[in-house]
Amino acid sequence: MEEFEYGIIGGGPAGYTAGMMLAGNGHSVVLFEKDKLGGTCLNKGCIPTKSFLHSSDVYSEIKHAENFGIKIDNVELDFSKVVEKKNSTVEKIRKSLELAVKNSGARTVYAEACVKNKNVIEAGGEEYSVKHIILATGSKPREIKGLEFDGKFILSSDDILNLTQIPKSVLIVGSGAIGIEWARILSNFGTEVFLTEMAEHLIPLADIEVSKRIERIFKQKKLKFYLNDSVEKIENKKVTLKSGNVIEPEFILVAAGRVPICPNCDCEKILGDACGEIQLAHYAIHQAKQFALGIPFDKNLIPSVIYGEPEIAWVGLREQDMDENCKKSMLPITALGKSWCDDCTDGFIKVITKEDKIVGAHIVSKEASSLIHILLTAIQNKICINDLKKMTYAHPTYSEGIFEVLM
Numbered sequence: 091m092e093e094f095e096y097g098i099i100g101g102g103p104a105g106y107t108a109g110m111m112l113a114g115n116g117h118s119v120v121l122f123e124k125d126k127l128g129g130t131c132l133n134k135g136c137i138p139t140k141s142f143l144h145s146s147d148v149y150s151e152i153k154h155a156e157n158f159g160i161k162i163d164n165v166e167l168d169f170s171k172v173v174e175k176k177n178s179t180v181e182k183i184r185k186s187l188e189l190a191v192k193n194s195g196a197r198t199v200y201a202e203a204c205v206k207n208k209n210v211i212e213a214g215g216e217e218y219s220v221k222h223i224i225l226a227t228g229s230k231p232r233e234i235k236g237l238e239f240d241g242k243f244i245l246s247s248d249d250i251l252n253l254t255q256i257p258k259s260v261l262i263v264g265s266g267a268i269g270i271e272w273a274r275i276l277s278n279f280g281t282e283v284f285l286t287e288m289a290e291h292l293i294p295l296a297d298i299e300v301s302k303r304i305e306r307i308f309k310q311k312k313l314k315f316y317l318n319d320s321v322e323k324i325e326n327k328k329v330t331l332k333s334g335n336v337i338e339p340e341f342i343l344v345a346a347g348r349v350p351i352c353p354n355c356d357c358e359k360i361l362g363d364a365c366g367e368i369q370l371a372h373y374a375i376h377q378a379k380q381f382a383l384g385i386p387f388d389k390n391l392i393p394s395v396i397y398g399e400p401e402i403a404w405v406g407l408r409e410q411d412m413d414e415n416c417k418k419s420m421l422p423i424t425a426l427g428k429s430w431c432d433d434c435t436d437g438f439i440k441v442i443t444k445e446d447k448i449v450g451a452h453i454v455s456k457e458a459s460s461l462i463h464i465l466l467t468a469i470q471n472k473i474c475i476n477d478l479k480k481m482t483y484a485h486p487t488y489s490e491g492i493f494e495v496l497m
Protein backbone atom coordinates (compact mmCIF):
# COMPACT_ATOMS: atom_id res chain seq x y z
CA MET A 91 0.00 0.00 0.00
CA GLU A 92 1.41 3.40 -0.98
CA GLU A 93 1.88 5.79 1.96
CA PHE A 94 1.24 9.53 2.12
CA GLU A 95 1.00 12.10 4.90
CA TYR A 96 -2.13 13.73 3.46
CA GLY A 97 -4.98 12.17 1.46
CA ILE A 98 -7.25 14.87 0.03
CA ILE A 99 -10.60 13.90 -1.51
CA GLY A 100 -11.81 16.41 -4.11
CA GLY A 101 -9.80 18.39 -6.65
CA GLY A 102 -11.74 21.67 -6.60
CA PRO A 103 -10.36 25.00 -5.29
CA ALA A 104 -10.31 23.74 -1.67
CA GLY A 105 -8.64 20.42 -2.48
CA TYR A 106 -6.10 21.54 -5.07
CA THR A 107 -5.07 24.62 -3.02
CA ALA A 108 -4.53 22.55 0.13
CA GLY A 109 -2.75 19.84 -1.92
CA MET A 110 -0.36 22.21 -3.67
CA MET A 111 0.45 24.16 -0.52
CA LEU A 112 1.06 21.10 1.64
CA ALA A 113 3.19 19.48 -1.07
CA GLY A 114 5.05 22.76 -1.61
CA ASN A 115 5.88 22.68 2.10
CA GLY A 116 7.49 19.28 1.75
CA HIS A 117 4.59 16.99 2.76
CA SER A 118 3.65 13.91 0.73
CA VAL A 119 0.15 14.40 -0.69
CA VAL A 120 -2.27 12.32 -2.72
CA LEU A 121 -5.24 14.16 -4.25
CA PHE A 122 -8.27 12.18 -5.44
CA GLU A 123 -10.59 13.54 -8.12
CA LYS A 124 -13.44 11.50 -9.59
CA ASP A 125 -14.11 13.90 -12.45
CA LYS A 126 -11.97 16.84 -13.58
CA LEU A 127 -9.38 18.85 -11.69
CA GLY A 128 -10.68 22.33 -10.87
CA GLY A 129 -14.01 21.09 -9.48
CA THR A 130 -17.25 23.01 -9.82
CA CYS A 131 -15.49 26.36 -9.99
CA LEU A 132 -13.44 25.63 -13.10
CA ASN A 133 -15.69 23.11 -14.86
CA LYS A 134 -19.28 24.01 -13.98
CA GLY A 135 -19.23 27.30 -12.08
CA CYS A 136 -17.17 30.47 -11.88
CA ILE A 137 -15.16 30.11 -15.09
CA PRO A 138 -17.61 28.74 -17.72
CA THR A 139 -20.27 31.23 -16.61
CA LYS A 140 -17.82 34.13 -16.85
CA SER A 141 -16.89 33.03 -20.37
CA PHE A 142 -20.58 32.98 -21.38
CA LEU A 143 -21.02 36.30 -19.59
CA HIS A 144 -18.23 37.97 -21.52
CA SER A 145 -19.52 36.69 -24.88
CA SER A 146 -23.01 37.92 -24.02
CA ASP A 147 -21.64 41.34 -22.99
CA VAL A 148 -19.72 41.67 -26.26
CA TYR A 149 -22.88 40.76 -28.22
CA SER A 150 -25.02 43.21 -26.29
CA GLU A 151 -22.44 46.01 -26.57
CA ILE A 152 -22.15 45.52 -30.32
CA LYS A 153 -25.93 45.65 -30.64
CA HIS A 154 -25.97 48.92 -28.72
CA ALA A 155 -22.83 50.31 -30.37
CA GLU A 156 -24.83 53.02 -32.11
CA ASN A 157 -25.10 54.81 -28.73
CA PHE A 158 -21.35 55.34 -29.01
CA GLY A 159 -21.39 56.44 -32.65
CA ILE A 160 -20.62 53.09 -34.22
CA LYS A 161 -23.03 51.56 -36.70
CA ILE A 162 -22.78 47.82 -37.23
CA ASP A 163 -25.24 46.04 -39.51
CA ASN A 164 -26.17 42.37 -39.50
CA VAL A 165 -24.82 41.39 -36.10
CA GLU A 166 -25.04 37.61 -35.97
CA LEU A 167 -24.73 35.32 -32.99
CA ASP A 168 -23.08 31.93 -33.57
CA PHE A 169 -23.82 30.24 -30.25
CA SER A 170 -21.80 27.15 -31.15
CA LYS A 171 -18.70 29.39 -31.24
CA VAL A 172 -19.66 30.89 -27.87
CA VAL A 173 -19.72 27.35 -26.48
CA GLU A 174 -16.38 26.52 -28.17
CA LYS A 175 -14.81 29.62 -26.61
CA LYS A 176 -16.14 28.60 -23.18
CA ASN A 177 -14.81 25.05 -23.59
CA SER A 178 -11.37 26.13 -24.77
CA THR A 179 -11.05 28.64 -21.92
CA VAL A 180 -11.89 25.98 -19.34
CA GLU A 181 -9.49 23.49 -20.95
CA LYS A 182 -6.59 25.97 -21.07
CA ILE A 183 -7.01 26.82 -17.40
CA ARG A 184 -7.38 23.14 -16.49
CA LYS A 185 -4.15 22.24 -18.31
CA SER A 186 -2.17 24.87 -16.39
CA LEU A 187 -3.79 23.77 -13.14
CA GLU A 188 -2.88 20.13 -13.81
CA LEU A 189 0.70 21.21 -14.44
CA ALA A 190 0.82 23.38 -11.32
CA VAL A 191 -0.46 20.51 -9.15
CA LYS A 192 2.08 18.14 -10.70
CA ASN A 193 4.91 20.65 -10.23
CA SER A 194 3.96 21.11 -6.58
CA GLY A 195 4.81 17.46 -5.99
CA ALA A 196 1.25 16.38 -5.10
CA ARG A 197 0.16 13.14 -6.73
CA THR A 198 -3.28 13.16 -8.45
CA VAL A 199 -5.36 9.99 -8.67
CA TYR A 200 -8.37 10.22 -10.99
CA ALA A 201 -10.92 7.96 -9.29
CA GLU A 202 -13.80 8.13 -6.85
CA ALA A 203 -12.35 7.89 -3.37
CA CYS A 204 -13.92 6.22 -0.39
CA VAL A 205 -12.71 6.45 3.21
CA LYS A 206 -12.23 2.94 4.63
CA ASN A 207 -10.96 4.10 8.02
CA LYS A 208 -9.16 7.11 9.42
CA ASN A 209 -5.89 6.06 7.76
CA VAL A 210 -7.00 4.26 4.58
CA ILE A 211 -8.58 5.62 1.40
CA GLU A 212 -9.71 3.33 -1.40
CA ALA A 213 -9.85 4.58 -4.99
CA GLY A 214 -9.82 2.82 -8.35
CA GLY A 215 -9.37 -0.59 -6.73
CA GLU A 216 -6.23 0.52 -4.81
CA GLU A 217 -5.78 1.34 -1.16
CA TYR A 218 -3.72 4.30 0.03
CA SER A 219 -2.34 4.66 3.53
CA VAL A 220 -2.55 8.24 4.79
CA LYS A 221 -1.86 9.95 8.11
CA HIS A 222 -4.47 12.70 7.62
CA ILE A 223 -7.69 12.68 5.58
CA ILE A 224 -9.05 15.97 4.22
CA LEU A 225 -12.52 16.14 2.63
CA ALA A 226 -12.98 18.76 -0.08
CA THR A 227 -15.86 17.07 -1.88
CA GLY A 228 -17.81 20.23 -2.78
CA SER A 229 -21.55 20.63 -3.28
CA LYS A 230 -24.33 19.96 -5.80
CA PRO A 231 -27.34 21.96 -7.06
CA ARG A 232 -30.27 21.97 -4.61
CA GLU A 233 -33.45 20.33 -5.91
CA ILE A 234 -36.85 21.71 -4.97
CA LYS A 235 -39.85 19.47 -4.43
CA GLY A 236 -41.98 19.52 -7.58
CA LEU A 237 -39.06 20.96 -9.58
CA GLU A 238 -36.86 17.87 -9.85
CA PHE A 239 -34.16 18.25 -12.52
CA ASP A 240 -34.89 16.42 -15.79
CA GLY A 241 -32.22 18.08 -17.93
CA LYS A 242 -34.89 19.06 -20.48
CA PHE A 243 -37.52 21.39 -19.04
CA ILE A 244 -36.20 21.73 -15.49
CA LEU A 245 -32.50 22.51 -15.56
CA SER A 246 -29.82 22.82 -12.89
CA SER A 247 -26.83 25.19 -13.13
CA ASP A 248 -24.88 22.17 -14.45
CA ASP A 249 -27.47 21.35 -17.16
CA ILE A 250 -27.66 24.89 -18.51
CA LEU A 251 -23.97 24.75 -19.44
CA ASN A 252 -24.94 22.21 -22.11
CA LEU A 253 -27.19 24.69 -23.97
CA THR A 254 -26.80 24.42 -27.73
CA GLN A 255 -28.98 27.39 -28.62
CA ILE A 256 -30.30 30.50 -26.96
CA PRO A 257 -33.84 30.03 -25.59
CA LYS A 258 -36.62 32.47 -26.46
CA SER A 259 -37.72 32.62 -22.83
CA VAL A 260 -36.68 31.21 -19.49
CA LEU A 261 -38.00 31.15 -15.95
CA ILE A 262 -35.24 31.41 -13.33
CA VAL A 263 -36.14 30.18 -9.86
CA GLY A 264 -34.01 31.97 -7.24
CA SER A 265 -32.33 35.37 -7.26
CA GLY A 266 -28.98 34.57 -5.65
CA ALA A 267 -25.63 34.86 -7.42
CA ILE A 268 -26.34 32.11 -9.97
CA GLY A 269 -29.88 33.26 -10.85
CA ILE A 270 -28.89 36.92 -11.26
CA GLU A 271 -25.83 36.04 -13.34
CA TRP A 272 -27.82 33.85 -15.74
CA ALA A 273 -30.50 36.54 -15.97
CA ARG A 274 -27.79 38.89 -17.26
CA ILE A 275 -26.24 36.34 -19.64
CA LEU A 276 -29.54 35.29 -21.20
CA SER A 277 -31.08 38.74 -21.44
CA ASN A 278 -27.88 40.01 -23.12
CA PHE A 279 -28.36 37.24 -25.69
CA GLY A 280 -31.98 38.34 -26.23
CA THR A 281 -33.88 35.78 -24.12
CA GLU A 282 -37.03 36.97 -22.37
CA VAL A 283 -36.21 36.37 -18.70
CA PHE A 284 -38.72 35.77 -15.90
CA LEU A 285 -37.45 35.39 -12.35
CA THR A 286 -39.23 34.18 -9.25
CA GLU A 287 -37.96 34.66 -5.70
CA MET A 288 -39.53 33.21 -2.53
CA ALA A 289 -38.21 36.05 -0.35
CA GLU A 290 -39.59 39.57 -0.14
CA HIS A 291 -36.72 41.03 -2.18
CA LEU A 292 -34.28 40.06 -4.91
CA ILE A 293 -30.84 38.91 -3.66
CA PRO A 294 -32.14 38.25 -0.13
CA LEU A 295 -28.65 38.11 1.40
CA ALA A 296 -27.67 41.59 0.21
CA ASP A 297 -28.02 44.96 1.91
CA ILE A 298 -31.69 45.88 1.58
CA GLU A 299 -30.90 49.07 -0.36
CA VAL A 300 -28.91 47.00 -2.86
CA SER A 301 -31.85 44.61 -3.32
CA LYS A 302 -34.26 47.50 -3.85
CA ARG A 303 -31.96 49.18 -6.37
CA ILE A 304 -31.60 45.95 -8.34
CA GLU A 305 -35.39 45.64 -8.40
CA ARG A 306 -35.59 49.18 -9.81
CA ILE A 307 -32.98 48.38 -12.44
CA PHE A 308 -34.80 45.13 -13.38
CA LYS A 309 -38.03 47.13 -13.83
CA GLN A 310 -36.26 49.72 -16.01
CA LYS A 311 -34.87 46.89 -18.15
CA LYS A 312 -38.29 45.23 -18.30
CA LEU A 313 -36.98 42.02 -16.72
CA LYS A 314 -40.03 40.43 -15.14
CA PHE A 315 -39.64 39.24 -11.55
CA TYR A 316 -42.06 37.92 -8.95
CA LEU A 317 -41.30 38.34 -5.24
CA ASN A 318 -42.79 36.29 -2.40
CA ASP A 319 -43.60 33.79 -5.11
CA SER A 320 -42.80 30.29 -6.30
CA VAL A 321 -43.89 27.65 -8.78
CA GLU A 322 -47.29 26.18 -7.90
CA LYS A 323 -47.83 23.79 -10.80
CA ILE A 324 -46.55 22.85 -14.23
CA GLU A 325 -48.83 21.49 -16.94
CA ASN A 326 -47.51 20.92 -20.46
CA LYS A 327 -44.70 23.44 -19.91
CA LYS A 328 -47.24 25.97 -18.68
CA VAL A 329 -46.00 27.22 -15.31
CA THR A 330 -48.44 28.68 -12.80
CA LEU A 331 -46.96 30.65 -9.94
CA LYS A 332 -48.49 30.87 -6.46
CA SER A 333 -49.42 34.47 -7.31
CA GLY A 334 -51.56 33.14 -10.17
CA ASN A 335 -49.21 34.45 -12.89
CA VAL A 336 -48.84 32.03 -15.78
CA ILE A 337 -45.57 31.77 -17.73
CA GLU A 338 -44.74 29.55 -20.69
CA PRO A 339 -40.94 29.47 -20.70
CA GLU A 340 -38.83 27.31 -22.99
CA PHE A 341 -37.33 25.90 -19.79
CA ILE A 342 -36.87 26.56 -16.08
CA LEU A 343 -33.47 27.14 -14.48
CA VAL A 344 -33.57 26.21 -10.81
CA ALA A 345 -30.93 28.29 -9.00
CA ALA A 346 -31.99 27.73 -5.41
CA GLY A 347 -28.63 27.19 -3.74
CA ARG A 348 -26.35 24.19 -3.33
CA VAL A 349 -26.20 21.26 -0.95
CA PRO A 350 -22.88 20.17 0.57
CA ILE A 351 -21.59 16.76 -0.48
CA CYS A 352 -20.10 15.57 2.75
CA PRO A 353 -19.80 11.81 3.24
CA ASN A 354 -20.16 10.78 6.84
CA CYS A 355 -16.68 9.41 7.49
CA ASP A 356 -13.66 9.68 9.69
CA CYS A 357 -11.66 12.67 8.51
CA GLU A 358 -9.43 15.30 10.07
CA LYS A 359 -10.75 18.36 8.26
CA ILE A 360 -13.52 19.42 5.87
CA LEU A 361 -12.77 22.29 3.50
CA GLY A 362 -14.76 24.37 1.00
CA ASP A 363 -18.39 23.95 -0.08
CA ALA A 364 -18.57 20.57 1.67
CA CYS A 365 -18.56 22.44 5.02
CA GLY A 366 -21.92 23.96 4.17
CA GLU A 367 -20.72 27.41 5.25
CA ILE A 368 -19.93 30.12 2.69
CA GLN A 369 -20.10 28.51 -0.74
CA LEU A 370 -17.63 30.65 -2.67
CA ALA A 371 -14.41 29.64 -4.38
CA HIS A 372 -12.32 32.28 -2.59
CA TYR A 373 -13.65 31.10 0.77
CA ALA A 374 -12.68 27.52 -0.13
CA ILE A 375 -9.22 28.70 -1.20
CA HIS A 376 -8.61 30.71 1.95
CA GLN A 377 -9.80 27.92 4.21
CA ALA A 378 -7.27 25.68 2.45
CA LYS A 379 -4.50 28.28 2.88
CA GLN A 380 -5.33 28.56 6.56
CA PHE A 381 -5.22 24.80 6.95
CA ALA A 382 -2.02 24.24 4.96
CA LEU A 383 0.01 27.34 5.82
CA GLY A 384 -1.70 28.77 8.89
CA ILE A 385 -2.65 32.03 7.08
CA PRO A 386 -5.60 33.30 9.12
CA PHE A 387 -8.62 35.17 7.79
CA ASP A 388 -11.76 36.81 9.10
CA LYS A 389 -14.87 34.87 8.12
CA ASN A 390 -16.93 38.06 8.45
CA LEU A 391 -14.87 39.78 5.79
CA ILE A 392 -15.41 37.50 2.81
CA PRO A 393 -16.40 39.69 -0.15
CA SER A 394 -19.52 38.74 -2.10
CA VAL A 395 -19.78 39.49 -5.80
CA ILE A 396 -22.82 39.02 -8.01
CA TYR A 397 -22.28 39.39 -11.72
CA GLY A 398 -25.49 41.24 -12.50
CA GLU A 399 -25.82 44.21 -14.82
CA PRO A 400 -24.31 46.26 -13.25
CA GLU A 401 -22.12 44.23 -10.91
CA ILE A 402 -22.97 44.02 -7.23
CA ALA A 403 -20.38 43.58 -4.49
CA TRP A 404 -20.38 43.88 -0.74
CA VAL A 405 -18.48 43.12 2.43
CA GLY A 406 -19.11 43.62 6.15
CA LEU A 407 -22.18 45.08 7.85
CA ARG A 408 -25.39 45.68 5.88
CA GLU A 409 -28.16 48.25 6.36
CA GLN A 410 -30.20 45.65 8.28
CA ASP A 411 -27.23 44.98 10.65
CA MET A 412 -26.66 48.64 11.58
CA ASP A 413 -26.98 49.79 15.21
CA GLU A 414 -27.33 53.32 16.58
CA ASN A 415 -23.55 53.87 16.44
CA CYS A 416 -23.40 53.23 12.70
CA LYS A 417 -23.70 55.91 10.03
CA LYS A 418 -24.00 55.51 6.30
CA SER A 419 -23.09 57.54 3.27
CA MET A 420 -23.99 56.89 -0.30
CA LEU A 421 -22.75 58.20 -3.63
CA PRO A 422 -24.77 57.75 -6.81
CA ILE A 423 -22.65 56.46 -9.67
CA THR A 424 -23.97 59.37 -11.77
CA ALA A 425 -21.54 61.55 -9.76
CA LEU A 426 -18.65 59.94 -11.61
CA GLY A 427 -17.66 61.36 -15.02
CA LYS A 428 -16.41 57.96 -16.17
CA SER A 429 -19.87 56.42 -15.74
CA TRP A 430 -21.33 58.89 -18.27
CA CYS A 431 -18.57 58.12 -20.79
CA ASP A 432 -19.35 54.40 -20.43
CA ASP A 433 -23.14 54.86 -20.35
CA CYS A 434 -23.16 52.93 -17.04
CA THR A 435 -24.76 55.38 -14.64
CA ASP A 436 -26.94 52.94 -12.69
CA GLY A 437 -25.92 52.23 -9.11
CA PHE A 438 -24.21 53.56 -6.01
CA ILE A 439 -21.31 53.18 -3.62
CA LYS A 440 -22.42 52.96 -0.01
CA VAL A 441 -20.27 52.78 3.10
CA ILE A 442 -21.35 52.06 6.64
CA THR A 443 -19.08 53.61 9.26
CA LYS A 444 -18.66 53.34 13.00
CA GLU A 445 -16.66 56.12 14.67
CA ASP A 446 -13.80 56.78 12.23
CA LYS A 447 -13.71 53.34 10.54
CA ILE A 448 -15.59 51.67 7.70
CA VAL A 449 -17.46 48.53 8.79
CA GLY A 450 -19.50 47.75 5.69
CA ALA A 451 -19.36 48.52 1.97
CA HIS A 452 -21.94 47.93 -0.77
CA ILE A 453 -21.43 48.68 -4.43
CA VAL A 454 -23.78 48.48 -7.39
CA SER A 455 -21.70 49.59 -10.37
CA LYS A 456 -19.60 48.61 -13.31
CA GLU A 457 -16.28 47.34 -11.85
CA ALA A 458 -17.87 46.67 -8.43
CA SER A 459 -16.06 43.30 -8.32
CA SER A 460 -12.69 45.12 -8.24
CA LEU A 461 -13.68 48.24 -6.32
CA ILE A 462 -14.87 46.27 -3.30
CA HIS A 463 -11.28 45.23 -2.55
CA ILE A 464 -10.20 48.83 -1.89
CA LEU A 465 -12.86 49.06 0.80
CA LEU A 466 -12.10 45.57 2.07
CA THR A 467 -8.45 46.58 2.54
CA ALA A 468 -9.60 49.58 4.57
CA ILE A 469 -12.03 47.55 6.69
CA GLN A 470 -9.69 44.66 7.34
CA ASN A 471 -6.76 46.90 8.27
CA LYS A 472 -8.95 49.31 10.26
CA ILE A 473 -7.69 52.28 8.24
CA CYS A 474 -9.15 55.57 9.49
CA ILE A 475 -11.43 57.42 7.11
CA ASN A 476 -9.16 60.49 7.33
CA ASP A 477 -6.21 58.42 6.15
CA LEU A 478 -8.23 57.06 3.23
CA LYS A 479 -9.10 60.62 2.26
CA LYS A 480 -5.36 61.40 1.99
CA MET A 481 -5.05 58.90 -0.87
CA THR A 482 -5.12 60.29 -4.41
CA TYR A 483 -7.57 58.46 -6.67
CA ALA A 484 -6.91 58.66 -10.41
CA HIS A 485 -9.41 60.56 -12.55
CA PRO A 486 -11.65 59.64 -14.29
CA THR A 487 -12.24 56.27 -12.64
CA TYR A 488 -14.90 54.47 -10.62
CA SER A 489 -12.41 54.33 -7.71
CA GLU A 490 -12.81 58.10 -7.31
CA GLY A 491 -16.25 57.26 -5.99
CA ILE A 492 -14.62 55.87 -2.85
CA PHE A 493 -13.02 59.23 -2.09
CA GLU A 494 -16.28 61.03 -2.95
CA VAL A 495 -18.43 58.81 -0.73
CA LEU A 496 -16.06 59.39 2.21
CA MET A 497 -16.23 63.15 1.71
Ligand SMILES: Cc1cc2nc3c(=O)[nH]c(=O)nc-3n(C[C@H](O)[C@H](O)[C@H](O)COP(=O)(O)OP(=O)(O)OC[C@H]3O[C@@H](n4cnc5c(N)ncnc54)[C@H](O)[C@@H]3O)c2cc1C
Pocket residue numbers: 099100101102103104105122123124125126127128129130131132134135136137139201202203204226227228229247268351361362363364369370371372373374
Ligand atom coordinates in the same frame (compact mmCIF):
# COMPACT_ATOMS: atom_id res chain seq x y z
C1 LIG B 1 -22.93 28.33 -11.75
C2 LIG B 1 -21.96 28.62 -10.64
C3 LIG B 1 -21.25 29.80 -10.65
C4 LIG B 1 -20.36 30.10 -9.62
N1 LIG B 1 -19.68 31.28 -9.67
C5 LIG B 1 -18.84 31.60 -8.66
C6 LIG B 1 -18.09 32.82 -8.70
O1 LIG B 1 -18.20 33.61 -9.64
N2 LIG B 1 -17.26 33.08 -7.66
C7 LIG B 1 -17.12 32.23 -6.58
O2 LIG B 1 -16.37 32.52 -5.67
N3 LIG B 1 -17.81 31.06 -6.55
C8 LIG B 1 -18.65 30.73 -7.55
N4 LIG B 1 -19.32 29.53 -7.52
C9 LIG B 1 -19.10 28.64 -6.34
C10 LIG B 1 -17.78 27.84 -6.48
O3 LIG B 1 -17.82 27.12 -7.68
C11 LIG B 1 -17.64 26.89 -5.29
O4 LIG B 1 -17.75 27.64 -4.09
C12 LIG B 1 -16.28 26.20 -5.32
O5 LIG B 1 -16.14 25.43 -6.49
C13 LIG B 1 -16.11 25.30 -4.08
O6 LIG B 1 -14.90 24.63 -4.15
P1 LIG B 1 -14.69 23.20 -3.47
O7 LIG B 1 -13.27 22.84 -3.72
O8 LIG B 1 -15.16 23.25 -2.07
O9 LIG B 1 -15.69 22.22 -4.21
P2 LIG B 1 -15.83 21.83 -5.74
O10 LIG B 1 -15.31 22.88 -6.62
O11 LIG B 1 -17.24 21.42 -5.93
O12 LIG B 1 -14.88 20.57 -5.90
C14 LIG B 1 -15.17 19.35 -5.30
C15 LIG B 1 -14.53 18.25 -6.15
O13 LIG B 1 -14.60 17.03 -5.42
C16 LIG B 1 -14.80 15.96 -6.31
N5 LIG B 1 -15.29 14.81 -5.54
C17 LIG B 1 -16.44 14.75 -4.80
N6 LIG B 1 -16.54 13.56 -4.19
C18 LIG B 1 -15.44 12.85 -4.56
C19 LIG B 1 -14.97 11.54 -4.25
N7 LIG B 1 -15.63 10.72 -3.43
N8 LIG B 1 -13.82 11.12 -4.80
C20 LIG B 1 -13.11 11.94 -5.63
N9 LIG B 1 -13.50 13.19 -5.94
C21 LIG B 1 -14.65 13.64 -5.41
C22 LIG B 1 -15.79 16.55 -7.32
O14 LIG B 1 -15.76 15.83 -8.54
C23 LIG B 1 -15.26 17.98 -7.46
O15 LIG B 1 -14.35 18.09 -8.52
C24 LIG B 1 -20.18 29.18 -8.56
C25 LIG B 1 -20.88 27.97 -8.55
C26 LIG B 1 -21.76 27.70 -9.58
C27 LIG B 1 -22.48 26.39 -9.56
